[in-house]
Amino acid sequence: xxxxxxxxxxxxxxxxxxxxxxxxxxxxxxxxxxxxxxxxxxxxxxxxxxxxxxxxxxxxxxxxxxxxxxxxxxxxxxxxxxxxxxxxxxxxxxxxxxxxxxxxxxxxxxxxxxxxxxxxxxxxxxxxxxxxxxxxxxxxxxxxxxxxxxxxxxxxxxxxxxxxxxxxxxxxxxxxxxxxxxxxxxxxxxxxxxxxxxxxxxxxxxxxxxxxxxxxxxxxxxxxxxxxxxxxxxxxxxxxxxxxxxxxxxxxxxxxxxxxxxxxxxxxxxxxxxxxxxxxxxxxxxxxxxxxxxxxxxxxxxxxxxxxxxxxxxxxxxxxxxxxxxxxxxxxxxxxxxxxxxxxxxxxxxxxx
Amino acid sequence: xxxxxxxxxxxxxxxxxxxxxxxxxxxxxxxxxxxxxxxxxxxxxxxxxxxxxxxxxxxxxxxxxxxxxxxxxxxxxxxxxxxxxxxxxxxxxxxxxxxxxxxxxxxxxxxxxxxxxxxxxxxxxxxxxxxxxxxxxxxxxxxxxxxxxxxxxxxxxxxxxxxxxxxxxxxxxxxxxxxxxxxxxxxxxxxxxxxxxxxxxxxxxxxxxxxxxxxxxxxxxxxxxxxxxxxxxxxxxxxxxxxxxxxxxxxxxxxxxxxxxxxxx
Numbered sequence: 001x002x003x004x005x006x007x008x009x010x011x012x013x014x015x016x017x018x019x020x021x022x023x024x025x026x027x028x029x030x031x032x033x034x035x036x037x038x039x040x041x042x043x044x045x046x047x048x049x050x051x052x053x054x055x056x057x058x059x060x061x062x063x064x065x066x067x068x069x070x071x072x073x074x075x076x077x078x079x080x081x082x083x084x085x086x087x088x089x090x091x092x093x094x095x096x097x098x099x100x101x102x103x104x105x106x107x108x109x110x111x112x113x114x115x116x117x118x119x120x121x122x123x124x125x126x127x128x129x130x131x132x133x134x135x136x137x138x139x140x141x142x143x144x145x146x147x148x149x150x151x152x153x154x155x156x157x158x159x160x161x162x163x164x165x166x167x168x169x170x171x172x173x174x175x176x177x178x179x180x181x182x183x184x185x186x187x188x189x190x191x192x193x194x195x196x197x198x199x200x201x202x203x204x205x206x207x208x209x210x211x212x213x214x215x216x217x218x219x220x221x222x223x224x225x226x227x228x229x230x231x232x233x234x235x236x237x238x239x240x241x242x243x244x245x246x247x248x249x250x251x252x253x254x255x256x257x258x259x260x261x262x263x264x265x266x267x268x269x270x271x272x273x274x275x276x277x278x279x280x281x282x283x284x285x286x287x288x289x290x291x292x293x294x295x296x297x298x299x300x301x302x303x304x305x306x307x308x309x310x311x312x313x314x315x316x317x318x319x320x321x322x323x324x325x326x327x328x329x330x331x332x333x334x335x336x337x338x339x340x341x342x343x344x345x346x347x348x349x350x351x352x353x
Numbered sequence: 354x355x356x357x358x359x360x361x362x363x364x365x366x367x368x369x370x371x372x373x374x375x376x377x378x379x380x381x382x383x384x385x386x387x388x389x390x391x392x393x394x395x396x397x398x399x400x401x402x403x404x405x406x407x408x409x410x411x412x413x414x415x416x417x418x419x420x421x422x423x424x425x426x427x428x429x430x431x432x433x434x435x436x437x438x439x440x441x442x443x444x445x446x447x448x449x450x451x452x453x454x455x456x457x458x459x460x461x462x463x464x465x466x467x468x469x470x471x472x473x474x475x476x477x478x479x480x481x482x483x484x485x486x487x488x489x490x491x492x493x494x495x496x497x498x499x500x501x502x503x504x505x506x507x508x509x510x511x512x513x514x515x516x517x518x519x520x521x522x523x524x525x526x527x528x529x530x531x532x533x534x535x536x537x538x539x540x541x542x543x544x545x546x547x548x549x550x551x552x553x554x555x556x557x558x559x560x561x562x563x564x565x566x567x568x569x570x571x572x573x574x575x576x577x578x579x580x581x582x583x584x585x586x587x588x589x590x591x592x593x594x595x596x597x598x599x600x601x602x603x604x605x606x607x608x609x610x611x612x613x614x615x616x617x618x
Contacts, residue, residue: 039531100536101497101507126529130509133459133494137501142460142584145492159588164491168378169387172588179584216506216539220524224531233530237617262618274549280512280528287398287486287548289530295617306374312596316615318608331598334611346605351618 030059035122041074045234046123048193055084057152062087068097081196093209098219106210120183143183148190166286166309189292235265237295243271244300251277285310303328361418365478368399370433371489398484401546404553407441438564439556445569457581463498468577485545496545506538510547
């Protein structure tokens with residue numbers, strides 16, 4: 001069943017050729033549900049990238065925001081101005097403060113079933129990764145994660161690309177039209193963040209929360225690493241440290257001044273996190289965060305395949321390492337074979353000038 | 354759902370045979386996939402899962418009744434099950450598929466595991482511990498899908514697991530985007546493992562010998578009523594754009610020059 005706006009656009013194309021009309025009819029019959037995630041009243045950058053992916057599918061894009069009263073209002077106000085949204089749904093409940101998969105999935109099931117969405121899209125956040133596959137299975141549908149491109153075809157199929165084998169290969173995968181709702185998460189670095197348009201204001205509908213009284217899971221607490229630095233996932237500059245940084249104090253003492261002078265985020269290799277030099281939220285790699293900043297400086301990082309998977313799309317890669325054979329030099333645009341403890345302070349001084 | 358007695362936990366650990374993490378991946382000439390004529394081993398996250406199950410038993414010897422390992426794959430997946438048995442699991446189930454069959458998708462794997470759980474001899478499974486993702490497909494969905502199919506609680510990206518004595522619950526610390534989250538999940542539940550949950554042991558020679566006597570049951574997907582034919586079609590597999598690196602500088606001054614020239618500082 002076509003929505004009102006889809007019917008209007010179908011009417012408008014009556015003047016075009018049959019082929020154009022057919023394509024437009026298919027495009028306008030797609031209706032994507034976009035999950036808009038947020039923290040402290042601010043929309044997640046990953047959701048803005050997911051919105052761009054949703055817009056590329058064509059057709060309508062309905063945003064869905066769930067959250068606790070007191071937090072959700074600010075998010076709705078910002079979301080109303082997002083370019084690419086045709087509609088906005090919001091569900092408010094104290095139980096939506098911490099997004100537990102068992103609590104959120106029933107809400108999403110209700111929304112998806114009530115409106116036959118052609119696509120359900122979200123970011124690669126840990127929360128989306130926990131929720132969307134669970135949702136897909138309850139609807140007896142497959143799903144895809146870490147999508148790097150999406151193309152919806154006139155035959156109702158959607159073709160995706162996504163990295164496999166730690167990004168050493170790219171798979172082009174088609175979800176046929178028989179998959180009635182295509183559920184997927186998108187890699188943030190693969191899609192530009194959708195902008196806001198101060199002059200636009202999308203219609204918001206409130207929907208009832210689905211209260212889950214018998215959830216087996218209870219949220220106890222979330223401890224977020226506090227930082228004044230830009231968020232690692234979206235920073236334009238990243239300074240990253242590896243195992244060579246000796247201990248947590250040295251890691252901080254060496255990287256912080258450089259990150260300060262550059263206005264950069266701080267990242268870490270798996271080895272550094274495993275050894276306790278840095279928090280897990282700073283891990284860059286195949287199973288950590290995937291970043292693609294303008295500048296990525298790797299300090300004392302050897303460059304294992306799994307680390308490269310998380311940063312090889314950076315615009316400029318600089319590597320400083322004592323070992324001239326370190327694999328990182330093969331991907332670095334600028335490499336300096338030197339003792340980072342000597343070189344980094346010098347670099348900080350010269351950049352300050 | 355049978356109420357779980359925490360004194361007799363039946364643990365199921367699904368494991369997958371993947372191309373070894375250190376292998377240099379090469380896309381095949383036909384662009385249908387990668388060269389798989391290379392070293393394979395147990396998915397590293399699944400090794401962590403097996404290790405966690407074994408440690409659970411070491412921490413609470415009277416509380417873990419059984420640790421069963423299950424794998425869905427070609428005949429050689431049996432080797433991976435044997436490795437898990439050598440690490441300390443009790444018995445295995447091999448859902449055998451044809452050598453040349455396409456790799457099952459997460460939904461298919463989840464459905465197969467759900468059937469195994471429903472049909473398990475000697476009663477229900479209380480806890481499934483599995484890797485958060487397999488390092489070949491990097492999908493990271495199977496655990497959550499299994500939890501959805503069974504309607505069980507889930508604790509993904511676990512970096513710490515504590516079985517709460519007598520309370521039939523697990524307390525799990527999860528690695529999330531901004532830091533750590535702690536949740537409590539009633540059993541039966543699915544836990545997916547993250548990197549820092551533990552460091553898996555190497556099986557000792559005596560344990561490898563012992564493992565040869567442990568039982569591995571072989572079943573087919575058909576006998577479980579599951580169709581593993583992929584729903585999504587892989588059109589092609591290609592190489593990513595090549596990154597050309599290797600640029601070197603000899604001094605900090607030169608480095609600063611390059612940074613300025615690139616306009617990043």
